[in-house]
Amino acid sequence: MKKKVVSMYKIAHLSSAHPRFDTRIFVKQCCSLGKQFDTYLVVADGKGNENIHDVNIVDVGIYLGRKNRILNATKAVYTKAVELNADLYHLHDPELIPIGLKLKKLGKKVIFDAHEDLPNQIQSKHYLNSITKKILSFLVKKYEQYACSKLDGIVAATPFIRDKFLNINTNTIDINNFPKTEEFIKIKHSNVTDNNHVCYIGGLADVRGITQMVEALDFVDDTRLLIAGNFADANLESKVKQMNGWKKVDFLGYVDREGIQNTLSKSFAGLVVLHPTQSYLDSLPVKMFEYMCAGIPVIASDFPLWRSIVDEAQCGLCVDPLNPSAIASAIKTLNTNRIEAKKMGENGRIAVLEKYNWNIEERKLFEFYSKILG
Numbered sequence: 001m002k003k004k005v006v007s008m009y010k011i012a013h014l015s016s017a018h019p020r021f022d023t024r025i026f027v028k029q030c031c032s033l034g035k036q037f038d039t040y041l042v043v044a045d046g047k048g049n050e051n052i053h054d055v056n057i058v059d060v061g062i063y064l065g066r067k068n069r070i071l072n073a074t075k076a077v078y079t080k081a082v083e084l085n086a087d088l089y090h091l092h093d094p095e096l097i098p099i100g101l102k103l104k105k106l107g108k109k110v111i112f113d114a115h116e117d118l119p120n121q122i123q124s125k126h127y128l129n130s131i132t133k134k135i136l137s138f139l140v141k142k143y144e145q146y147a148c149s150k151l152d153g154i155v156a157a158t159p160f161i162r163d164k165f166l167n168i169n170t171n172t173i174d175i176n177n178f179p180k181t182e183e184f185i186k187i188k189h190s191n192v193t194d195n196n197h198v199c200y201i202g203g204l205a206d207v208r209g210i211t212q213m214v215e216a217l218d219f220v221d222d223t224r225l226l227i228a229g230n231f232a233d234a235n236l237e238s239k240v241k242q243m244n245g246w247k248k249v250d251f252l253g254y255v256d257r258e259g260i261q262n263t264l265s266k267s268f269a270g271l272v273v274l275h276p277t278q279s280y281l282d283s284l285p286v287k288m289f290e291y292m293c294a295g296i297p298v299i300a301s302d303f304p305l306w307r308s309i310v311d312e313a314q315c316g317l318c319v320d321p322l323n324p325s326a327i328a329s330a331i332k333t334l335n336t337n338r339i340e341a342k343k344m345g346e347n348g349r350i351a352v353l354e355k356y357n358w359n360i361e362e363r364k365l366f367e368f369y370s371k372i373l374g
Helices: 023-033 066-084 094-105 118-122 130-148 159-166 210-219 234-241 244-248 257-265 286-293 304-313 324-336 338-354 358-373
Strands: 010-014 038-043 050-052 055-059 088-091 109-114 153-156 172-174 197-201 224-228 249-253 267-272 298-301 316-319
Touching: 010 023, 010 066, 023 038, 023 055, 023 358, 038 066, 066 094, 088 094, 088 358, 094 109, 094 130, 109 358, 118 130, 153 159, 153 358, 159 172, 172 358, 197 257, 197 286, 210 224, 210 234, 210 244, 210 324, 224 244, 224 257, 244 249, 257 267, 257 286, 267 286, 267 324, 267 338, 286 298, 286 304, 286 338, 298 304, 298 324, 304 316, 304 338, 316 324, 324 338
Parallel strands: 010 038, 010 088, 038 055, 088 109, 109 153, 153 172, 197 224, 197 267, 224 249, 267 298, 298 316
Antiparallel strands: 050 055
């Protein structure tokens, strides 16, 4: 049955790189917007079309390989975008910015969603040499300034990215990746005597601290690490699985939203020990806020921004993410002080309910759309 459309406007979110059920794009933005607009999500994953939660997912087919995706998936997404004839297009990948300019020439409203600070992110690409990184970062920065100034608005994933884009396009807003509280607020935790797990949920990469987390297990007793996520690199996966601490890892691989909730329910603390790259120093990691919403204390990288959040909420401990011994010490502190750890978890949940939640961001998103659509 055709869903009831509250608004006369048709909107289309476009992505050539993200999975169709991406947390930021689908679970939060599209599912929220589907309550008010005729909402489409164009993806390139080869899994076909479907309608779910009032969102029409349109698949343009799968394009394997980075070069193939950037060149050919982008063209396919543009063709489908024109066919949809939407009133507003919301772009989620930097390689789609050029088609955003084409859509503008067709008289369409177009906004770009800056998930990350791309020029800074390029500096951390392990497959590029240092000279290539500098040149590419400079060129991307200049093109970003030129193209994004011509769009109708910018949605930024963090206040830091927002402030950068405000110098490019004054119609910029931050829509943060804060949790949908209904996903985590009802999580019931295992009995303290049965719960000897800490957890990490997210992609597994060297800069995300997987090596230090596993090495930290060498310094702790009676504690295991639950990992829910996939390795980004096969060589790294092989290296990490040969480490001594891997014997204390329960590796779940990718899990769905229900699996995330189950993982959190079995953990007495959550790890988010990303390395101090420029991209991460100013980020707001969604997993940290999901740990908080689930009522477990966080063990977080000691970055100024993250420490200000953790200290204000009194919801965990901050550590040097490059020091496995420091990570282990925090794990032991929370494991041996379960009453204090439980209090930290409760504090984190309160902070999310009052400040760091999707309901607030959803209202901002609706107001931003209303402003652009008039």
